[in-house]
Amino acid sequence: MARAIVLLSGGLDSCVTTAVAAREHDLFLLHLRYGQRTEARERRAFESIADHYSVPDDRRLIVDTGFLAQIGASALTDPDIEIPEADLESDTIPITYVPFRNAHLLSLGVSWAETVAADAVYIGVVQEDSSGYPDCTETFCQAFSKAVQAGTKEGRVEVRTPVIDLEKARIVGLGQELNAPLHLTWSCYTNDDLACGVCDSCVLRLRAFEAAGVSDPVSYA
Amino acid sequence: MARAIVLLSGGLDSCVTTAVAAREHDLFLLHLRYGQRTEARERRAFESIADHYSVPDDRRLIVDTGFLAQIGASALTDPDIEIPEADLESDTIPITYVPFRNAHLLSLGVSWAETVAADAVYIGVVQEDSSGYPDCTETFCQAFSKAVQAGTKEGRVEVRTPVIDLEKARIVGLGQELNAPLHLTWSCYTNDDLACGVCDSCVLRLRAFEAAGVSDPVSYA
Numbered sequence: 271m272a273r274a275i276v277l278l279s280g281g282l283d284s285c286v287t288t289a290v291a292a293r294e295h296d297l298f299l300l301h302l303r304y305g306q307r308t309e310a311r312e313r314r315a316f317e318s319i320a321d322h323y324s325v326p327d328d329r330r331l332i333v334d335t336g337f338l339a340q341i342g343a344s345a346l347t348d349p350d351i352e353i354p355e356a357d358l359e360s361d362t363i364p365i366t367y368v369p370f371r372n373a374h375l376l377s378l379g380v381s382w383a384e385t386v387a388a389d390a391v392y393i394g395v396v397q398e399d400s401s402g403y404p405d406c407t408e409t410f411c412q413a414f415s416k417a418v419q420a421g422t423k424e425g426r427v428e429v430r431t432p433v434i435d436l437e438k439a440r441i442v443g444l445g446q447e448l449n450a451p452l453h454l455t456w457s458c459y460t461n462d463d464l465a466c467g468v469c470d471s472c473v474l475r476l477r478a479f480e481a482a483g484v485s486d487p488v489s490y491a
Numbered sequence: 492m493a494r495a496i497v498l499l500s501g502g503l504d505s506c507v508t509t510a511v512a513a514r515e516h517d518l519f520l521l522h523l524r525y526g527q528r529t530e531a532r533e534r535r536a537f538e539s540i541a542d543h544y545s546v547p548d549d550r551r552l553i554v555d556t557g558f559l560a561q562i563g564a565s566a567l568t569d570p571d572i573e574i575p576e577a578d579l580e581s582d583t584i585p586i587t588y589v590p591f592r593n594a595h596l597l598s599l600g601v602s603w604a605e606t607v608a609a610d611a612v613y614i615g616v617v618q619e620d621s622s623g624y625p626d627c628t629e630t631f632c633q634a635f636s637k638a639v640q641a642g643t644k645e646g647r648v649e650v651r652t653p654v655i656d657l658e659k660a661r662i663v664g665l666g667q668e669l670n671a672p673l674h675l676t677w678s679c680y681t682n683d684d685l686a687c688g689v690c691d692s693c694v695l696r697l698r699a700f701e702a703a704g705v706s707d708p709v710s711y712a
Binding site for chain 1: 558626
């Protein structure tokens with residue numbers, strides 16, 4: 271089977287994206303660490319999903335992308351610079367506020383794809399969720415894909431975004447159909463063994479499972 | 492004046508690129524650290540050139556891109572993966588061998604550009620020097636620029652490559668015309684106060700100055 275890189279945070283969208291990729295590819299799984307509050311928990315979800323798909327250790331790569339937070343924070347040091355809109359008190363993570371973030375993630379995937387001769391990079395970006403971030407659109411992903419073709423040796427690495435146009439409930443449904451290990455995913459912003467059920471991310475997730483008519487296999491506090 | 496990000500390693504090409512950018516932009520200078528042998532010396536060149544252009548500290552950003560070497564090295568851990576062509580014994584640096592490298596550098600520039608409301612990212616890539624790396628071509632840079640337009644808020648950040656088509660001697664000449672601080676640049680692969688004059692990089696540099704009819708202001712051992 272051809273090889274593919276999958277960006278796998280350990281959340282629902284990237285897990286279902288992994289399940290889509292697994293149908294036709296040998297998996298190489300890429301996970302990012304950037305000082306997020308739930309780093310250890312997300313890492314555990316990543317490793318469990320990788321185990322589920324029998325991905326060997328040398329096909330799992332953890333990359334430290336703390337440099338993104340550094341760029342985001344640079345706005346804070348220059349009094350002439352207007353701070354980008356961001357709710358710094360919220361539970362969300364600084365990386366959210368880094369413009370052009372998905373270009374970094376895709377570039378990591380593409381560099382690894384070239385190194386290991388993979389021919390696709392999967393990313394679980396969801397346009398609906400992304401508050402209008404321009405780097406979460408299909409237009410951007412397609413333009414980036416053309417840059418990948420121009421900037422790689424054989425121009426054969428493709429960017430794939432299988433869930434980009436799906437509603438959250440449809441993503442849950444697709445995960446069910448593909449036997450994705452949804453019980454191993456982690457969406458909660460807290461770092462515990464039980465999901466809190468009340469943070470924004472838990473609420474969105476629970477609603478999606480409900481709309482899909484599927485019971486969420488993760489345990490809640 | 493409008494703001495621009497410039498990727499400034501401290502070498503000849505990026506110094507002349509900085510001089511081009513300085514004609515019409517307020518400068519924000521971005522330097523990469525990735526465990527290169529000459530890290531400290533390159534950093535010194537970067538800071539001196541930044542001083543020369545009176546760029547304040549909060550408009551200088553040093554980003555650690557060690558993650559690129561990590562991706563390059565990942566090929567070494569999987570016995571099934573054919574090691575990409577690379578002369579690991581040479582004086583050149585591991586980052587050279589990371590495919591799609593310039594996408595990472597440009598993405599860093601674009602994220603910072605969006606953060607500080609700059610409207611251009613300059614990179615001193617030179618097609619002639621780049622042994623056919625596809626991410627050093629004008630075709631790639633233009634395709635990437637389109638992805639930038641699609642993936643950023645106002646789509647106004649432009650990628651600029653003022654020396655991409657120039658021969659090395661012409662870059663020296665352009666630097667002279669623009670009073671670029673060529674005496675502050677560093678090209679040697681060694682880490683000393685005096686350039687060695689015999690490594691590949693010194694030899695190419697010396698040839699370029701000779702062809703341009705300019706004497707190299709840097710001191711040689």
